[in-house]
Amino acid sequence: MGAYASRRLLWAALTIILTSMVVFLLLRFIPGNILNIIQENMAANGGGPIDRAGISKLLGLNVPVYIQYARWVTGIVLHGNLGSSLMNSRPITPLIVQRVPLTLELCLMSLIIVLLISIPIGIFAAIRQDTILDRILRSFTIILISVPNFVIAGIITFYVFIWWHYFTPLQFISIGKDPLGNLGMMIMPALALGSQQTGGTMRVMRTMMLETLRQDYIRTAWAKGLRERVVVIRHALKNALIPVITMVGGWIPILIGGSVIIEYIFNLPGVGRLLFDALNNRDYPMISAITLILSVFVVLSNLLVDLAYGWLDPRIHYQ
Amino acid sequence: MTNDNKNVAGGRPAEEKQHSFVFDLFKRMVVEKPLGAFGLVVIIVFLAIGIFAKYLIPFSIIQINLHMINQPSSSTHLMGTDFLGRDVLSQFIYGARSSMEVGLGAAALAIVISVLIGAPTAFIGGKTDMIVQRFIDVWLSVPAFIVLLIMMTLLPRSIFTMIMVLGTTAGIGGARLIRSAVIVIKPNTYISASEAIGSSRLQSLLRHIVPNIMPMIIVAFTLGVGQAIMSEAALDWLGFGLPISIPSWGTMNPWPWAPLAISLTIFGINMFGDSLRDLLDPRLRGGVGRYSLKPKKLQQLRKYFVKEQLND
Numbered sequence: 001m002g003a004y005a006s007r008r009l010l011w012a013a014l015t016i017i018l019t020s021m022v023v024f025l026l027l028r029f030i031p032g033n034i035l036n037i038i039q040e041n042m043a044a045n046g047g048g049p050i051d052r053a054g055i056s057k058l059l060g061l062n063v064p065v066y067i068q069y070a071r072w073v074t075g076i077v078l079h080g081n082l083g084s085s086l087m088n089s090r091p092i093t094p095l096i097v098q099r100v101p102l103t104l105e106l107c108l109m110s111l112i113i114v115l116l117i118s119i120p121i122g123i124f125a126a127i128r129q130d131t132i133l134d135r136i137l138r139s140f141t142i143i144l145i146s147v148p149n150f151v152i153a154g155i156i157t158f159y160v161f162i163w164w165h166y167f168t169p170l171q172f173i174s175i176g177k178d179p180l181g182n183l184g185m186m187i188m189p190a191l192a193l194g195s196q197q198t199g200g201t202m203r204v205m206r207t208m209m210l211e212t213l214r215q216d217y218i219r220t221a222w223a224k225g226l227r228e229r230v231v232v233i234r235h236a237l238k239n240a241l242i243p244v245i246t247m248v249g250g251w252i253p254i255l256i257g258g259s260v261i262i263e264y265i266f267n268l269p270g271v272g273r274l275l276f277d278a279l280n281n282r283d284y285p286m287i288s289a290i291t292l293i294l295s296v297f298v299v300l301s302n303l304l305v306d307l308a309y310g311w312l313d314p315r316i317h318y319q
Numbered sequence: 320m321t322n323d324n325k326n327v328a329g330g331r332p333a334e335e336k337q338h339s340f341v342f343d344l345f346k347r348m349v350v351e352k353p354l355g356a357f358g359l360v361v362i363i364v365f366l367a368i369g370i371f372a373k374y375l376i377p378f379s380i381i382q383i384n385l386h387m388i389n390q391p392s393s394s395t396h397l398m399g400t401d402f403l404g405r406d407v408l409s410q411f412i413y414g415a416r417s418s419m420e421v422g423l424g425a426a427a428l429a430i431v432i433s434v435l436i437g438a439p440t441a442f443i444g445g446k447t448d449m450i451v452q453r454f455i456d457v458w459l460s461v462p463a464f465i466v467l468l469i470m471m472t473l474l475p476r477s478i479f480t481m482i483m484v485l486g487t488t489a490g491i492g493g494a495r496l497i498r499s500a501v502i503v504i505k506p507n508t509y510i511s512a513s514e515a516i517g518s519s520r521l522q523s524l525l526r527h528i529v530p531n532i533m534p535m536i537i538v539a540f541t542l543g544v545g546q547a548i549m550s551e552a553a554l555d556w557l558g559f560g561l562p563i564s565i566p567s568w569g570t571m572n573p574w575p576w577a578p579l580a581i582s583l584t585i586f587g588i589n590m591f592g593d594s595l596r597d598l599l600d601p602r603l604r605g606g607v608g609r610y611s612l613k614p615k616k617l618q619q620l621r622k623y624f625v626k627e628q629l630n631d
Contacts, residue, residue, distance in 0.1 A: 011453050014453065016460075018453075018457050019457045019461065026465065031472050130352070130597075142590060203538050207593075210597070210600065211534060253460065254463075291460065295456075295461075309499070
């Protein structure tokens with residue numbers, strides 16, 4: 001397993017490099033560019049035509065894409081510098097370092113909430129199949145995925161305010177200053193962000209549980225006279241969790257994508273907002289930098305998921 | 320007394336099958352899975368509306384009437400009119416067509432891609448798996464909506480493009496889920512048994528692996544339909560979706576009909592998928608597993624066996 005993990009880490013480096021190249025190139029296909037946007041801003045403020053060649057040279061956009069990529073990578077490797085924003089020339093690294101923790105916290109919280117809702121319901125739906133309670137609980141989680149998360153965000157905000165007169169504070173509370181206040185502030189966005197994932201996870205959990213509960217080794221466990229709780233949790237759950245954690249590993253990009261909207265609705269200063277603005281402004285280095293960070297998380301989480309397979313099912317070997 | 324028709328085991332006469340498989344499945348769904356049957360009805364109704372859209376619409380979908388903008392529902396316009404005075408009901412009916420086409424088409428394409436990538440790589444394992452999975456990692460690292468926006472701007476906008484774009488993006492990501500399901504069943508003895516009696520890799524894959532991940536395929540497909548409809552609506556809303564000449568539930572504006580229909584469809588297809596998965600599972604048929612024996616069935620069985628013993 002150690003050899004496997006180290007080989008995977010080598011591959012991880014390659015994957016990340018390839019991702020950064022693909023993104024850097026891909027972004028040039030988005031219609032519109034920063035020069036047009038600067039021009040529009042100038043026109044809106046009553047300014048005249050801009051010196052397109054001069055600005056493009058200033059921003060380093062006058063050379064071919066591969067040279068821009070080479071410059072960007074050199075900056076990262078030599079100085080740990082992710083470049084500077086095209087929009088306001090501010091260095092990107094401190095901006096991202098400042099904002100990553102919030103988005104990470106948001107994603108982690110919604111991940112925990114989703115797992116707390118969907119795994120127990122998934123297990124229950126499998127072991128008490130077709131009972132009334134099973135139908136009610138399953139309907140509840142499916143309703144959560146049938147409604148877009150921005151609608152759920154609206155509903156949560158509205159009813160929490162009507163019933164408990166609580167409204168998300170307008171000013172951001174950092175976790176260092178007031179941990180409890182921060183958690184309270186993040187719980188509603190986390191719920192709204194996670195709502196889309198509950199149904200799928202519950203359904204995968206349920207179907208795998210139904211599969212696993214009818215395997216031979218479960219019959220053996222019953223024959224040994226073990227109690228239901230032990231059979232379900234110790235024997236069946238671990239094996240059935242494999243596709244579920246695969247799904248969880250695949251959430252990171254989905255959650256980051258979702259956080260673009262949720263952070264916007266709840267006015268949170270996270271990476272999602274940064275990405276949204278950067279996309280609007282065609283701020284290539286900013287988007288590339290955020291995607292680079294994202295790909296590190298994706299690659300690492302997929303590695304962890306693959307390593308967990310062996311822990312969950314000892315019959316799986318790594319070659 | 321000799322009776323040739325009698326089954327050997329237990330002396331119970333062999334039951335003759337009276338209906339086709341599909342009819343049986345439908346009957347069992349109505350009796351055993353009311354929620355699944357409800358889902359099926361929703362899907363069939365929307366599909367029928369979509370298929371016969373041409374004959375159902377009361378007004379032309381492109382007929383603009385600026386004297387009648389933003390009307391509430393009335394006897395002529397059952398769902399009212401939109402900002403251009405077009406009949407909302409007609410758009411809703413045509414929207415059912417495009418949304419169902421996109422949802423079912425994209426999910427079908429996605430699941431085919433996922434199985435084609437996920438199942439063989441997990442089964443073969445080793446280097447192939449390692450390399451293919453790294454490409455999937457790259458794919459997953461690029462935020463999906465960037466890819467969607469770029470593809471929708473570069474390609475001509477139509478329902479076909481939408482199905483292709485949503486199907487491919489979801490399919491490649493879904494390959495990891497299918498792969499994990501194969502990894503779970505790969506260590507089973509029946510796989511080694513099939514290899515021991517000399518079946519080729521392809522045979523094992525097609526005859527043993529794929530049928531056994533069918534439950535996961537059904538779940539992934541029905542989840543995919545909802546995701547595709549939702550993504551299509553989101554793309555429409557961002558202005559990168561279907562052209563304005565093709566009404567869809569995403570482009571329709573007045574609230575609440577289209578969102579309600581989207582939610583209802585997603586709820587229906589998910590519930591239907593779960594029920595179908597249960598009904599097609601051979602291990603649940605006959606109901607003598609630890610978790611599928613219902614009290615009523617148990618009583619029937621007990622009565623049956625007690626009677627048999629008395630007769631003997």
